[in-house]
Amino acid sequence: MSVADYAAAQGLHRVGARPPLWNYLKQTWERRDFTVAMARFRIQAEQQRNRLGMLWLVLQPSLNALVYGTIFGLLQAGSRPDGWAAYVVIGVFLFQYFSSSLNDGARSITGNRALVQSLAFPRITLPISVVLENLMALLPMLAVMVTAVLVMGYPPSWEWLLMVPLLALYTLFNTGIALIAARLTVHVRDLTQVLPFVNRMLFYTSGVLFAVDKILASYPWLVRLYDFHPLYQVLQIARGLLMHRGEYSLHYWLYFALWSVVTFVVGLLFFWVAEERYGRE
Amino acid sequence: MAESEQVTAVAAEHGRPVVIVDQLHVKYRIFAGGRRARGRASRSGLFTLGGRGVRTVHALKGVSFTAYANESIGVIGHNGSGKSTLMRAITGLTPPAAGAVYATTRPNLLGVGAALLPDLSGENNIVLGGLALGFSKGEVTGLRDEIVEFAELQDAIELPMRTYSSGMQARLKFAIATAKHHEILIVDEALSVGDRQFRERSEARIREIRADAGTIFLVSHSMKSIRDTCDRVLWIHRGKLRMDGPTEKVVQAYEKSRTAGR
Numbered sequence: 001m002s003v004a005d006y007a008a009a010q011g012l013h014r015v016g017a018r019p020p021l022w023n024y025l026k027q028t029w030e031r032r033d034f035t036v037a038m039a040r041f042r043i044q045a046e047q048q049r050n051r052l053g054m055l056w057l058v059l060q061p062s063l064n065a066l067v068y069g070t071i072f073g074l075l076q077a078g079s080r081p082d083g084w085a086a087y088v089v090i091g092v093f094l095f096q097y098f099s100s101s102l103n104d105g106a107r108s109i110t111g112n113r114a115l116v117q118s119l120a121f122p123r124i125t126l127p128i129s130v131v132l133e134n135l136m137a138l139l140p141m142l143a144v145m146v147t148a149v150l151v152m153g154y155p156p157s158w159e160w161l162l163m164v165p166l167l168a169l170y171t172l173f174n175t176g177i178a179l180i181a182a183r184l185t186v187h188v189r190d191l192t193q194v195l196p197f198v199n200r201m202l203f204y205t206s207g208v209l210f211a212v213d214k215i216l217a218s219y220p221w222l223v224r225l226y227d228f229h230p231l232y233q234v235l236q237i238a239r240g241l242l243m244h245r246g247e248y249s250l251h252y253w254l255y256f257a258l259w260s261v262v263t264f265v266v267g268l269l270f271f272w273v274a275e276e277r278y279g280r281e
Numbered sequence: 282m283a284e285s286e287q288v289t290a291v292a293a294e295h296g297r298p299v300v301i302v303d304q305l306h307v308k309y310r311i312f313a314g315g316r317r318a319r320g321r322a323s324r325s326g327l328f329t330l331g332g333r334g335v336r337t338v339h340a341l342k343g344v345s346f347t348a349y350a351n352e353s354i355g356v357i358g359h360n361g362s363g364k365s366t367l368m369r370a371i372t373g374l375t376p377p378a379a380g381a382v383y384a385t386t387r388p389n390l391l392g393v394g395a396a397l398l399p400d401l402s403g404e405n406n407i408v409l410g411g412l413a414l415g416f417s418k419g420e421v422t423g424l425r426d427e428i429v430e431f432a433e434l435q436d437a438i439e440l441p442m443r444t445y446s447s448g449m450q451a452r453l454k455f456a457i458a459t460a461k462h463h464e465i466l467i468v469d470e471a472l473s474v475g476d477r478q479f480r481e482r483s484e485a486r487i488r489e490i491r492a493d494a495g496t497i498f499l500v501s502h503s504m505k506s507i508r509d510t511c512d513r514v515l516w517i518h519r520g521k522l523r524m525d526g527p528t529e530k531v532v533q534a535y536e537k538s539r540t541a542g543r
Contacts (some may be wrong), residue, residue, distance in 0.1 A: 012298065041405055120374065
């Protein structure tokens with residue numbers, strides 16, 4: 001009888017073994033209070049020492065949008081899309097949800113080394129709580145977004161409610177991205193040095209600040225490529241809903257839903273497979 | 282084969298085994314800082330890209346033992362001998378390079394400090410720490426008063442934790458961590474925190490947990506607290522189990538080796 005058999009006969013299990021996927025998800029669900037509390041308290045802690053406190057959650061992205069809006073508004077002059085202020089605010093705010101999920105997700109395991117090495121819980125709660133934290137930060141920004149849209153003269157409509165399923169899909173997408181980034185950073189720490197460039201590049205290629213079909217009119221093949229760009233699709237759907245531009249095709253919903261589900265499932269599996277590795281270094 | 286028969290025979294004597302450590306090896310990979318590690322450094326292709334070597338530290342070299350229900354086991358050894366690594370491997374937090382650890386339930390390290398946020402009030406940290414330990418929301422609310430009282434923080438509980446003295450922080454962490462019933466608990470030098478009065482109370486708390494049909498591992502440099510709390514001691518020396526036996530015998534041998542200059 002080997003030691004393993006003897007242990008099994010005595011009702012002992014191997015410690016730290018990766019649970020099967022279903023059990024893993026169950027354990028994660030049992031930790032939901034912890035996940036939410038971590039997200040909520042971290043937002044609170046971050047703003048704790050600022051005099052304006054939570055107001056910065058709205059001020060910071062608004063100032064960002066103001067700077068980008070002014071500079072790119074002047075540069076583009078004639079080829080500026082209609083409803084410029086609303087266009088920029090929707091673009092910048094929604095993109096920030098993605099970029100901070102990617103950034104913070106990448107650091108969610110390596111940046112919590114002490115926590116990972118001292119308590120046992122499904123590690124997936126860390127990247128999930130990071131995305132949740134960013135979703136919570138997005139909610140007050142949505143109020144600013146709606147204000148900008150109203151100020152630009154777009155009347156409210158029932159279509160706005162479709163933002164809810166859109167954000168749900170977007171959250172799924174960002175979670176998948178955060179999970180993939182979290183594991184990759186564990187293997188190659190240098191990735192955190194590259195991420196700012198990846199973020200910047202995506203920012204300037206996702207149609208955050210310009211109308212792709214106008215700017216790239218002389219490269220029709222490139223414009224067609226944008227039909228498969230998930231971030232561009234989110235922004236265009238949101239603009240279509242909030243600004244009644246009807247400029248996005250309904251296909252975008254289907255494509256983006258596919259993108260979200262596939263990214264999430266791939267991220268989940270990719271992260272779960274390496275569960276035993278986290279905390280080694 | 283003979284070895285496992287021996288294991289079975291011992292089990293009959295001691296009762297139910299709760300932790301079995303079988304030929305445990307743990308290695309750490311470290312990126313050599315500063316000068317390039319040469320010669321003995323082992324390398325793996327990808328990581329030498331930037332001209333930086335990877336050094337492997339063999340922290341545990343084949344440790345085996347079995348712990349039984351209701352034992353309280355002291356773990357002693359010099360700094361860097363691998364005590365803390367062994368404890369982390371037992372909790373499953375540090376994956377083994379070879380060998381395995383088996384346990385009835387997942388052993389818990391007495392350490393919740395890493396989950397707490399210095400900018401939050403003590404109050405909120407109790408919630409966060411409790412949830413991190415696996416309590417439900419309702420249970421945390423129920424335990425709140427008990428934790429505050431044990432940590433003696435009634436007056437400061439609304440203040441952010443960063444304003445606490447190190448003793449106050451240690452008390453709060455200890456109070457949160459021990460609020461949970463642990464079947465197998467690992468205490469890593471936690472008894473040395475706080476003032477004398479709190480130390481006595483925390484030792485009493487440890488004995489309480491032990492009486493609660495738990496198994497305890499105590500890592501400490503204080504031979505006094507080892508003698509007071511443990512009935513069996515493991516002596517780890519340079520990643521190997523040098524001695525395993527009754528407290529008095531092992532502690533005496535350990536102290537003798539220290540006064541002998543090695």
